[in-house]
Amino acid sequence: MSKYDVIVLGSGPGGYVTAIRASQLGFKTAVVEKENLGGVCLNWGCIPTKALLKSAQVFEYLKHADDYGLKVNDVDKDFGAVIKRSRGVAEGMSKGVQFLMKKNKIDVIEGFGKLKAGKKIDVTNDGKTTEYSADHIIIATGARSRELPSLPQDGKKVIGYREAMTLPEQPKKMIVVGSGAIGVEFAYFYHSMGTEVTIVEFLPNVVPVEDEEVSKQLERNFKKSGIKVMTSSEVTKVDTSGKGVKATVKTKKGEEVLEADVILSAVGIKSNIENIGLEDVGIATDRDKILVNDYYQTNIPGYYAIGDVVPGQALAHVASAEGILCVEKIKGMHVEVLDYGNIPGCTYCTPEVASVGLTEKQAKEKGYDIKVGKFPFSASGKAKAAGTPDGFVKVIFDAKYGEWLGCHMIGAGVTDMIAEAVVARKLETTGHEVLKAVHPHPTMSEAVMEAVAAAYDEVIHL
Incomplete structure (x- = not known):
């Protein structure tokens, strides 16, 4: 031994x-x-x-x-x-x-x-x-991959993330159940490849752990690109007996039957x-x-x-x-x-999503008096030049002490930008310290400084 x-x-x-x-x-x-x-x-x-x-x-x-x-x-x-x-x-x-x-x-x-x-x-x-x-x-x-009783995986018509990475051929139609990081990343990938994609999410918002404004922005982007998004909806049963698969979806308006070649179950782990x-x-x-x-x-x-x-x-x-x-x-x-409380979360669809700390809703529920700043990438010279003007940076500060409570981003490359907020929060940096730290121009990252400036009514480029 x-x-x-x-x-x-x-x-x-x-x-x-x-x-x-x-x-x-x-x-x-x-x-x-x-x-x-x-x-x-x-x-x-x-x-x-x-x-x-x-x-x-x-x-x-x-x-x-x-x-x-x-x-x-x-x-x-x-x-x-x-x-x-x-x-x-x-x-x-x-x-x-x-x-x-x-x-x-x-x-x-x-x-x-x-x-x-x-x-x-x-x-x-x-x-x-x-x-x-x-x-x-x-x-x-x-x-x-977690399995739901109403959505048993057979590895062929109802699949998990593992099979989604190695499908022998591209499906013409796909239903993605669940809109967390795994769900929206695969939804974006297959849609970009030319598959007709429908996302079914049980909760009222896609990427439900994110700040509500981020969720709404991502849903707008997805719908604009042609991805069908069904929120407050639930797959109650699936029928795999035919050539493809039929999913019965319960919505606020009643039941709807969706047909596809494959269903990706992305309902957690x-x-x-x-x-x-x-x-x-x-x-x-x-x-x-x-x-x-x-x-x-x-x-x-x-x-x-x-x-x-x-x-x-x-x-x-x-x-x-x-x-x-x-x-x-x-x-x-x-x-x-x-x-x-200071763990960054990143989702790599397009546009990317990144966040750390409290959402605006969570900060209010905890009783903080807050300052909120938001800077859209449509006002960023780098984003416009790169052709990626969608999205924004949103920051939340405690009005009393200046503590950085949360940072939420959606846009190109934001998963590489969120570390600034993580380190700053670890060092107990205040809003004014971030604001006075000179950020390079033109970059996507200066949107962080601009968002902080907006929170303190000092924003220049809006």
């Missing part, structure tokens, strides 16, 4: 980052992975979807070359080649993680891991089971906590999540959990941060508890 200081179960952006940090801190480390290094994020999520979205964006540019004074004839796409490029990007990133494992002298144990009492873990591969032990076992098994031995060890769970303290220790000493399997935002960067914090605490370092 091999003995380690730290064994990490799962090699996604939570698991492999945790393993690397553990190794850096001097721990003898191993990571257990049943499929591909990098987990869902690198192989079936964050990275390959961005490759698909980039292909869609380039295709859109080519189709609108006239807007830039350019002539491009016979623009078309090769759907299979687009998918192939995405898979190639994912494979390259996974190989990068393999390199990092070797560089950091981390043992990669292939197979399905199951926890045992006494800080042990059984790993089964090709019918053979091997036992390993460690002083510290960190669970980072991630999550998968389900934690991978079954059959990994939690019950055998006695690790406490609640509502599909493993219960942990501020340092990701479970109720059983020596066992920890991070990422999508614990409460908190199910995001790659959150899992990485949790894992680093977890092993640094194990090492005995002084660590600061993660601030879940």
Whole structure:
């Protein structure tokens, strides 16, 4: 039986980052992975979807070359080649993680891991089971596409995000159920490729976790581009008996039957906590999540959990941060508890959406007296020159102390801009400090400064 200081179960952006940090801190480390290094994020999520979205964006540019004074004839796409490029990007990133494992002298144990009492873990591969032990076992098994009883996935006509990335041929019609990040990203991709797309969202707004003004702007953009959006609507049943699929949708006005080649179920995720031995060890769970303290220790000493399997935002960067914090605490370092109120969220459709902190509605509900500033990209010289004038930056400040409560963006490249607000909020920067920090011109990012200026009635370019 091999003995380690730290064994990490799962090699996604939570698991492999945790393993690397553990190794850096001097721990003898191993990571257990049943499929591909990098987990869902690198192989079936964050990275390959961005490759698909980039292909869609380039295709859109080519189709609108006239807007830039350019002539491009016979623009078309090769759907299979687009998918192939995405898979190639994912494979390259996974190989990068393999390199990092070797560089950091981390043992990669292939197979399905199951926890045992006494800080042990059984790993089964090709019918053979091997036992390993460690002083510290960190669970980072991630999550998968959640299934609704009314929308069972068959992998062909009713699919999850995984199948959506590798469809053998492009569907003519697609229904996307759910308008969170996964739903709207795939809706944009397939629509850009030429598929007729309908989004069905149960709640009143698309991207429902975002500020209401952002949600309304994205819905306007989608409808303008030709995507059909049905909010306050619910798929109550599906019929896959025919050539395609029929979805019965309950709306405020009654029932409507939609027909399509395929339905993408994007209604959230389900934690991978079954059959990994939690019950055998006695690790406490609640509502599909493993219960942990501020340092990701479970109720059983020596066992920890991070990422999508614990409460908190199910995001790659959150899992990485949790894992680093977890092993640094194990090492005995002084660590600061993660601030879940300052986690940025990003959605990579076009226009992009990015946010951090409180929405305007949440700030009001918490009783803050607020200052709100908004700057549209239609007034940005860089955005106009780039041909991307849609969207805005919205900022929310506490009127009394100047605390930056929230920042919400929709527009081109805003996922790369939101970090300014995250760092500023971490440093407890006030509105006046942001306003007096000189921003470069012409850039998209100066819209942040302009929005802050608007909040304090000092805006110049509106």
